[in-house]
Amino acid sequence: MRICSERRRFLFLLPLLFFIPHLLSFLELHRDLTLQDHPNKRSKKFDHLVLGPAAGQGHPDRLQCSGTKALNSTHFPTIPHSANTEDNIHFVTVFTVYNASQDSKVISRSTDVVKVGDASYNKVERSMAVLNVFIDFIQVSMPQSNVIILTNPASDLPIRRDGVAVYPIQGEYSRDTLMLQRIRSYLSFLDARLAEQRRGPKNTDHYIFTDSDMAVVSDLGEIFQKHPNFHLALTFRNNKAQPLNSGFIAVRGTEDGILRAKAFLQEVLKIYSSKFMKASRMLGDQLALAWVVRSNRSFDARKFSKPETFIEEINGVSVLFLPCALYNWTPPEGAGQFHGMPMNVKVVHFKGSRKRLMLESWNFYRSSSSISDMLCLILSSGRTKYDF
Known part of the structure; x- marks a missing residue:
């Protein structure tokens, strides 16, 4: 059977x-x-904004939105930092253009052109548009601050704006070595500032070195006011392989601050050149930063797991660690866990193809005059892959 x-x-x-x-x-x-x-x-990748539900609903410490209207933002107009103190803050970024003479005169393929709002851009023009929007956000959030652009002397940057200076520095600005050159440019710039500092007493100038695809949406002067004893500040996240992001580095502009920040960055450059040249085009600087910090025996890497500010001494340098969640927040792209945007976010980092979102956000701000509502636009759009 x-x-x-x-x-x-x-x-x-x-x-x-x-x-x-x-x-x-x-x-x-x-x-x-x-x-x-x-x-x-x-x-x-989308060539337009695709709005979805704003993440973080129900979390009291997250931005709450109804469409593109902010319901609980803490971003209110404040008195600029530099109006209350003798200290000045300068934003410093490294920027160069590639094939500028060719790309700006000839648009050989329609795929090289993108349209954002009423404007069309080729590859060079879109890079310049991002740089200009970077400056625009700083001039809205910190209108008394200046922007300094470190660049290849061969680059003829068409930047003619109040409060913006172009500072040529000799070096190797090829795509494969740009991140390495960025650290070298920072060191050259700090050398010049140190010499100027020693020539005579004047107001203290602090420096915030950032990527040019960032939007400063709040006054960052509080970093230097609330934490008067650090020499150099870095942003961190809960990531074992790459806990530190090199897109935001703040340096206190005193002679001691510049000297110690230089020593720290020189060590990063040394480690970068000796251990991480295989990642020289991307990530090498972040790996070198993590190496220098973790090589300090007393450092507890578990502190990276909590988004809370802390200070550590690393090889004689007082380093302020600022959470990326506030000072280097990046809209998630594609799938993955996403719990919204902190209410008091200070800096939004439009990495990779999110640069269209950066331009779209500025266009939205110009029509709404509301940073808070603009943040809701970013929050609702942050999971979409855009065209550049």
Whole structure:
């Protein structure tokens, strides 16, 4: 009886052995035909904003939005830091252009052109647009601050704006070595500032070195006011491999602050050049930063797991660690866990293809005059991959 039962079961399943492969082949064929009709369906990036629900609803420490209207933001107009103190704050960024003479005169392919709002950009123009929006946000949030652009002397940057200075520094600005050159440019700039500091007494000038794809949305003068004893500040996140982001480095502008910040960055440059040249085009500087910090035996890396500000002495340098959640917040892109935006975020970092979102955000701010509502636009758009 048992043998007969197993034989009947086999005969019942036998047709499925022929049917399932045919079904799978049909599904695969359907998928291939679909991809032929839409060849870029998987890799397609949007050329417009795609708004979705704002993450973080129900979390009391997160920005709450109704569409693009902020409901609980703490971003209110404040008296600029530099109006209350003799200290000045300068934002310093490294920026160069590639193939400028060719790309700015000839647009060879329609795919090289993107449109944001009423403006169309080729590759060089979109980079310049991002740089200008970087400056725009600083002049709104910290209008008394200056912007200094460190660049290749061969670059003819068309920047003619009040409060903006172009500072040429000789070096190797190729794409493969730009991150390495960035640290060298920082050191050259600090050397010049130190010499100026020693020439005579004057107001203290503090420096915040940042990527140019950042939007400063709050006054950062509080960093130097609330923490008067640090020499250099870094931003951190809960990431074991890359806990430190090199896109934001603050330096106290006293002689001692500049000297110690230089010593720290020289050590980072040494480690970068000796251990991480294989990652010289990207991430090498962040890996070197983490190496220098973690090499200090007394440092407890578990502090990176909590988004709370702390100070540590690293090789004789007082380093202020600021959470990326506030001072280097990046809109998530694509899938992944996402718990919204902290209410008191200070800096938004538009990494990678999020630069369209940076331009769109500035356009929205110009029409709304509300930083808080603009942050809701970013929050609702942050999970979408855009075209550049």
